[in-house]
Amino acid sequence: MTDKNIKIAPSLLSADFSCLGTEVKSVEDGGGDYIHFDVMDGHFVPNITFGPSLIKSLRRFSSLVFDVHLMIEKPERYIEDFVKSGADIITVHVETCPHLHRTLQMIRDSGVKSSVSLNPGTDPFFLDYIWDKVDMVLVMSVNPGFGGQKFISSSLKKIEWIYRRIKDEGLNVDIEIDGGIGPENAKEVVKSGCNILVAGSSVFGKKPVLSAIKSIRDSIR
Ligand code: DX5
Ligand code: ZN
Numbered sequence: 001m002t003d004k005n006i007k008i009a010p011s012l013l014s015a016d017f018s019c020l021g022t023e024v025k026s027v028e029d030g031g032g033d034y035i036h037f038d039v040m041d042g043h044f045v046p047n048i049t050f051g052p053s054l055i056k057s058l059r060r061f062s063s064l065v066f067d068v069h070l071m072i073e074k075p076e077r078y079i080e081d082f083v084k085s086g087a088d089i090i091t092v093h094v095e096t097c098p099h100l101h102r103t104l105q106m107i108r109d110s111g112v113k114s115s116v117s118l119n120p121g122t123d124p125f126f127l128d129y130i131w132d133k134v135d136m137v138l139v140m141s142v143n144p145g146f147g148g149q150k151f152i153s154s155s156l157k158k159i160e161w162i163y164r165r166i167k168d169e170g171l172n173v174d175i176e177i178d179g180g181i182g183p184e185n186a187k188e189v190v191k192s193g194c195n196i197l198v199a200g201s202s203v204f205g206k207k208p209v210l211s212a213i214k215s216i217r218d219s220i221r
Contacts, residue, residue: 006190007196008196008197008203009034009067010035010203010209011037011038013038013049014204020058021057021058024062031213035067036200037055037069038071038144039068039071040071040145044071044093045145052081052085055085055086056085067087067089068085068087069117069138070092070093075092075093076099080110083112090107092104093118100130104116108135113136115135116130116136116137118137118138119143131165138198139162141177141179141181142179144179147200151185152180156188159189166193177194177196179198183202186216187219197216
């Protein structure tokens with residue numbers, strides 16, 4: 001995989017919530033590819049963040065891909081709201097979806113890209129039953145809920161397995177990694193097969209955003 005294909009998705013979770021419009025704009029001006037939104041409900045994960053109305057209010061600040069990561073119970077209840085908010089990709093967690101196949105189809109039917117995420121302790125074998133329903137797989141490399149956690153290295157083995165399955169089946173599915181990613185490990189995760197890197201604290205905690213994104217990109221070369 002070449003550096004040209006690698007996308008950086010800064011996560012607003014580590015941004016300054018008092019000026020999110022400016023933060024979103026700084027990602028676009030700083031060469032980011034996606035804006036990653038972490039939606040948390042205080043049930044599936046211990047933290048609470050924001051919902052579709054906040055995402056909608058930020059849509060006018062950027063034309064980048066809005067990558068919406070739902071860490072909420074019963075996400076199928078809110079798909080329509082997030083589509084209306086301007087999401088381009090919607091990720092649901094397999095751990096929250098007893099009817100995963102149907103929920104992914106629902107996301108696709110609403111005209112946006114469908115994606116499924118799995119926690120560090122979740123086995124990826126279920127993917128073999130839903131490949132035709134997903135555009136992206138989001139591999140959690142920390143336990144979801146908070147920014148700034150340490151990268152869990154067993155996720156590399158999981159990504160390698162997923163990447164191999166995608167290649168073997170000749171599929172067109174992206175692999176995104178989320179949690180503890182920065183210049184120190186970006187190259188390694190790309191080597192394992194990821195092509196989209198979520199980065200929260202390594203972007204917004206290392207401002208200016210432009211140079212933080214650049215140092216992640218440079219580390220991959
Ligand atoms: C964690 C979120 C991540 C978070 C990553 O539950 O899904 O997107 O923002 O933050 P860092 O990059 O700081 O680990
Ligand atoms: Zn996330």
